[in-house]
Amino acid sequence: MSGLPQRVIEHNIVRGVVLYTALIAMAWCALFPILWAMSGSLKKQTEIGEPTLIPAHPQWSNYGEVFTVMPFWRMLLNTVFYAGCVTAGQVFFCSLAGYAFARLRFAGQEVLFIAYLATLMVPLTVTVIPQFILMRTFGWTDTPWAMIVPGLFGSAFGTYLMRQFFRTLPVELEEAAVLDGCTPWQIYWRILLPNTKPAVVVLAVLTWTNVWNDFLWPLVMVQRNSIATVTLGLVRMQGRYVSEWPVLMAASMLILLPLIAIYVVAQRSFIRGITVSGFGGR
Numbered sequence: 001m002s003g004l005p006q007r008v009i010e011h012n013i014v015r016g017v018v019l020y021t022a023l024i025a026m027a028w029c030a031l032f033p034i035l036w037a038m039s040g041s042l043k044k045q046t047e048i049g050e051p052t053l054i055p056a057h058p059q060w061s062n063y064g065e066v067f068t069v070m071p072f073w074r075m076l077l078n079t080v081f082y083a084g085c086v087t088a089g090q091v092f093f094c095s096l097a098g099y100a101f102a103r104l105r106f107a108g109q110e111v112l113f114i115a116y117l118a119t120l121m122v123p124l125t126v127t128v129i130p131q132f133i134l135m136r137t138f139g140w141t142d143t144p145w146a147m148i149v150p151g152l153f154g155s156a157f158g159t160y161l162m163r164q165f166f167r168t169l170p171v172e173l174e175e176a177a178v179l180d181g182c183t184p185w186q187i188y189w190r191i192l193l194p195n196t197k198p199a200v201v202v203l204a205v206l207t208w209t210n211v212w213n214d215f216l217w218p219l220v221m222v223q224r225n226s227i228a229t230v231t232l233g234l235v236r237m238q239g240r241y242v243s244e245w246p247v248l249m250a251a252s253m254l255i256l257l258p259l260i261a262i263y264v265v266a267q268r269s270f271i272r273g274i275t276v277s278g279f280g281g282r
Contacts (some may be wrong), residue, residue, distance in 0.1 A: 034256070048245045062250040064173060069247065071225055072254065075233040080258075082147045082209040082229065089152035090207045091200055097154055098162025099188045103174060113163070119156045124216070146221040147229075151211065159201050163198035194240035198273030201266050209259060213215055229256045 040048055043060040049094050100106075131150055132141075141145045170190055177187045193200075217233055218232040225233070234251050262271070 008229060017101060019058040022033050037249045037252050041253050045244065045246060056195045062246045063254065064248045065244075066254060069234045069244075070158045070237050072230070072233070072250070072251070074226065075230045076226050076258075078144075078195050078227055079212060079229045079231075082144070083131055083208045085148045086151040086211045087204050090139045090154055090158050091204055092202060093152075093154035094158030095162045095196065095200065096188065097159040098164075098166050099192060100258055101159065102166035103162045103187075103192070104184065110151075116156050117160055126196070127222060128216065131217075135221060142227070143222055144227055147218065147227075153206075158207070161203055162196065165196050169195055175195075198269055200273075202273035204268050205262060210263065214260060 035053055039053045039055060041062055042060065043050070043055045044057075044059055047055060066110060101109065109266045135141050135146045135150075138145075140149070172190055173195070174187055182191065213231060214229070215231045215235065218229045219235070222228050225236075228236075234248070234255060237251060238248055
């Protein structure tokens, strides 16, 4: 019996070593492309193929070159505007729909929710052509409206996330609000929504990231550089300066910086929202 604790300790040590080795390997696989792009953005053109992460003579001028070959600030402001509008719309409409599905009772509620959730199975590329025809019918092609309106009114995933979080909130909050004479809108806006901050942060960060990184829809809808996004500008820059890999990598790093900043600011709430929010609602 005296040897049993020792075997248990050895087993836990081995399991811990294997687990952390696997986690470090996965983290390295995820971070290495970013580190390689950062390294390449500081190299000379002749050094781009060398297998070194730390260049001998960093070329910070590559970052300045980005602003001369593309209207970076204009495209950045465009992307911030599109992402901000879509994120605000997603948070509002998804939280409103999630509240309705979680707290209100109406005929066909579960069937409607399942049907709405089933749209997650539809590939994005299937909806591109119908959406393009709609935008052309409205006369919105090559306008900011085409970048904002299609994603403004919520999504199935966002509605599911908010619904599950609303279901985790105590029913007593709603009952007390009803006794105080609150309407369903007041219950949603004043009582329940302020308590869904973790889920709202998760939805906002994911929506912002999706809009920021989106390439297919801007490629289809936008022709003018004056309303283009940073991802579209990067691809057009690649087609024009295909051999200037250090400059392309510098542009990629500049595009990545805002996302890193957002994650650093919202990290605590984001992680709490993932762990506490709606994936295990009652």
